[in-house]
Amino acid sequence: MILLVLFAALAAGGGYFGWHYYQQTQQHTVKQAPIPLPVFMALDPFTVNLLSNGDDSDRVLYVGITLRLPDEGTRKRLNDYLPEVRSRLLMLLSRQQAATLASEQGKKALMDEIKSTLRAPVVSGQPAQMVNDVMFTAFILR
Numbered sequence: 432m433i434l435l436v437l438f439a440a441l442a443a444g445g446g447y448f449g450w451h452y453y454q455q456t457q458q459h460t461v462k463q464a465p466i467p468l469p470v471f472m473a474l475d476p477f478t479v480n481l482l483s484n485g486d487d488s489d490r491v492l493y494v495g496i497t498l499r500l501p502d503e504g505t506r507k508r509l510n511d512y513l514p515e516v517r518s519r520l521l522m523l524l525s526r527q528q529a530a531t532l533a534s535e536q537g538k539k540a541l542m543d544e545i546k547s548t549l550r551a552p553v554v555s556g557q558p559a560q561m562v563n564d565v566m567f568t569a570f571i572l573r
Contacts, residue, residue: 490572
């Protein structure tokens with residue numbers, strides 16, 4: 432009788448520990464959704480004359496820009512209208528002043544301006560472009 436109670440207690444304890452171990456392994460093996468790969472769009476470098484403020488004549492900006500986009504559809508849309516995209520960016524860059532772009536705050540402000548410039552739909556009726564991030568891959572002020 433004691434042997435039977437002891438065997439039942441061991442079986443119950445073993446069952447509990449086995450069930451607990453199984454639950455822990457199930458929690459650790461839950462597959463997480465794969466993190467989507469980033470979508471980048473590298474643009475050919477821009478070379479523009481900057482606005483002069485008297486003593487800073489003939490200042491030139493050479494800048495390489497890479498855009499981080501939310502999806503392939505946005506990259507395809509921007510690529511389809513690449514001449515318009517480049518034109519918008521050239522107009523924006525040529526309105527800048529060298530003194531402003533020399534500081535980190537000026538560069539960050541330019542990143543925000545690039546995002547807002549590209550946000551507007553290229554053609555009426557299309558959705559607005561979402562640009563997650565703007566990265567400078569080259570930045571030379573002369």
